[in-house]
Amino acid sequence: MRENFRKRINELESRVIAMGKTVETAIASSVKALKDRNLEEAEKIIRDDEMINRQRWEIEENCVNLIAMQQPVASDLREIIAIMNIVTDLERMGDHAEGLAKIVLLLGKETPVEAFTHIPVMADKAMEMLRKSIDAFIRRDAKAAEAICALDDEVDELNDKVYHKMIQSMISQPQTVTRATYQIWAARNLERIADHVTNICERIVYLATGSMHKLPNISTY
Amino acid sequence: MAALKTRISIENLNMFYGDFHALKDVCLQVPQNNVTALIGPSGCGKSTLLRCVNRMNDLIDGVRTEGRIIIDDQNIFSPETDVVLLRKKVGMVFQRPNVFDQSILNNLRFGLRIHRQMRSKSETMELIQKSLEDVGLWDILKDKLHHNARQLSLEQQQRLCIARVLILLPEVILLDEPCSSLDPIATMRIEELLRVLRERYTLVIVTHNMQQAARASDYTGFMYMGQLIEFGLTQGIFTAPCKELTENYITGHFG
Numbered sequence: 001m002r003e004n005f006r007k008r009i010n011e012l013e014s015r016v017i018a019m020g021k022t023v024e025t026a027i028a029s030s031v032k033a034l035k036d037r038n039l040e041e042a043e044k045i046i047r048d049d050e051m052i053n054r055q056r057w058e059i060e061e062n063c064v065n066l067i068a069m070q071q072p073v074a075s076d077l078r079e080i081i082a083i084m085n086i087v088t089d090l091e092r093m094g095d096h097a098e099g100l101a102k103i104v105l106l107l108g109k110e111t112p113v114e115a116f117t118h119i120p121v122m123a124d125k126a127m128e129m130l131r132k133s134i135d136a137f138i139r140r141d142a143k144a145a146e147a148i149c150a151l152d153d154e155v156d157e158l159n160d161k162v163y164h165k166m167i168q169s170m171i172s173q174p175q176t177v178t179r180a181t182y183q184i185w186a187a188r189n190l191e192r193i194a195d196h197v198t199n200i201c202e203r204i205v206y207l208a209t210g211s212m213h214k215l216p217n218i219s220t221y
Numbered sequence: 222m223a224a225l226k227t228r229i230s231i232e233n234l235n236m237f238y239g240d241f242h243a244l245k246d247v248c249l250q251v252p253q254n255n256v257t258a259l260i261g262p263s264g265c266g267k268s269t270l271l272r273c274v275n276r277m278n279d280l281i282d283g284v285r286t287e288g289r290i291i292i293d294d295q296n297i298f299s300p301e302t303d304v305v306l307l308r309k310k311v312g313m314v315f316q317r318p319n320v321f322d323q324s325i326l327n328n329l330r331f332g333l334r335i336h337r338q339m340r341s342k343s344e345t346m347e348l349i350q351k352s353l354e355d356v357g358l359w360d361i362l363k364d365k366l367h368h369n370a371r372q373l374s375l376e377q378q379q380r381l382c383i384a385r386v387l388i389l390l391p392e393v394i395l396l397d398e399p400c401s402s403l404d405p406i407a408t409m410r411i412e413e414l415l416r417v418l419r420e421r422y423t424l425v426i427v428t429h430n431m432q433q434a435a436r437a438s439d440y441t442g443f444m445y446m447g448q449l450i451e452f453g454l455t456q457g458i459f460t461a462p463c464k465e466l467t468e469n470y471i472t473g474h475f476g
Binding site for chain 1: 431432435459460461462467468471472473474
C-alpha cells in the first residue's frame with residue numbers, strides 16, 4: 001500500500017517536472033517569436049497551449065484519485081495539495097505564454113516602438129525563477145523557495161521600466177499608442193508569470209513546513 | 222472560541238505491569254466537551270492510559286501506578302477515592318458491545334441498581350427514555366423494551382451500551398475501540414453520535430482507525446511505546462504534525 005502510494009507520488013512529481021519544462025519552453029518560444037516577429041511560431045505556441053492544459057487536468061485527476069483512494073495525511077496530503085496548486089499556476093503561466101504569442105500576432109510585421117531590450121531579460125529571469133522553483137519543489141527546500149521570491153522584485157522593476165518607456169513614447173509619438181500598448185501587455189504577461197512562480201514557492205513552503213502564508217517580496221498590484 | 226477547560230489532568234503518569242513499564246511519564250490535559258482520540262500502534266499504551274482514567278487497571282494483578290490523574294480537583298489514585306463513584310462519573314464503552322443477556326430494560330436499570338440510584342418508577346422510565354433518545358434508539362425500541370438485548374444488531378447493542386453509561390449521568394465517557402466490531406455505516410453513525418454527545422460530555426476514544434480519529438475527534442494524542450509523543454488539535458496532527466514519529470506513523474511508515 002505504502003510503496004504503491006510512494007510510486008504514484010513519484011510519478012506525479014515526474015509529471016510536474018515535465019509540465020514545468022513544457023511551460024518553460026512555451027515562455028522561451030513566445031519571447032523568441034516576439035523578437036523574431038515569427039507569426040508561424042506564435043500560432044504554434046497558441047495551439048500547443050492545449051497540451052499544457054491537458055497536462056494540468058491529468059495531474060489534477062491523478063491527485064483527486066490518490067486522495068479518494070489512499071486518504072493521505074500529513075506530508076503526503078500536503079504534497080498532493082501542493083501539486084494541485086502548482087499545476088494550476090503552471091497552467092496559468094502557459095496561458096501567459098500564449099498571451100505573448102497573441103501579441104506577436106497583433107504586432108504583426110509592424111516595427112516595434114523600440115527594439116526589445118527589457119522583455120527578453122524579464123523572460124530569462126522568469127524562466128530562471130521557474131526552473132529554481134521546480135528544483136526547490138523536488139528538494140522540498142523552503143529556504144530556496146523563499147529566496148526565489150526576491151527575484152520577482154527584479155522582474156517587477158523591469159516591468160515598470162517598460163511601462164514608463166512606453167508611456168513616454170505614447171506621449172511623444174501618439175502614432176505609437178497601439179504598438180506601445182502591445183509591448184506593455186507583453187511585459188505584463190511576463191510579470192504575471194513571475195508572480196505565479198511566487199505562488200508555487202508558497203506551496204513549496206507549505207509542503208515543507210505545513211505553514212500556509214504569503215511570502216515577502218511579492219508584487220500585489 | 223471560549224477558553225479550553227481541562228476536564229482530566231494526567232500528570233507524570235507511570236504505570237507498570239510487573240516489570241513492564243507500560244506508561245512513561247504521560248502528561249495530558251483532556252479538554253472538556255471535546256472528543257479526544259488516542260492513536261498509536263498496538264501495545265503503545267493507549268488502552269492502558271484510557272483504563273487508568275476510571276481505574277479499570279486496578280482489576281489486574283501486579284499493576285503499579287505513579288503520578289496523578291486529577292478529576293474535579295481530586296487525584297483519582299488517592300485512598301479517599303470511591304472507585305465505584307469514579308466509574309459512575311467516568312463511564313466506559315468497550316470494543317465489543319457487552320450487553321447483558323437480559324431485557325433492554327434490565328440492561329438500563331442495572332447500573333441504577335448497582336449505584337443505588339433508587340428512584341420512583343416514573344423517574345426511572347424518564348431516565349431510560351432520555352438515555353435511549355440520546356443514543357437514537359428510543360423510537361426504535363420504545364415498544365420492545367422487554368425484548369432481549371442480544372436480539373439487537375451490533376450497532377444497536379453498542380448504542381445501548383452507551384445509553385447504559387449515559388443513564389448514570391456521567392461526565393466523562395471513555396470509549397475503547399467502540400466501532401471495531403461495526404460495519405462502516407454503523408461506524409459512521411456512532412461517530413455522528415459522539416459529535417452530539419460531546420456537547421454535554423467529555424469523550425476520550427481509543428482507536429486503531431486513524432481516519433476515525435481524523436473524522437470524529439477534536440484533539441488527538443499519538444502514543445508510542447508507552448509515551449505520549451504528541452498531542453494537539455486533530456486537524457494539526459493530520460495535516461502537519463510536529464514530531465517525525467507521528468508523521469511516520471500516520472503516513473504508514475510503521476505500525
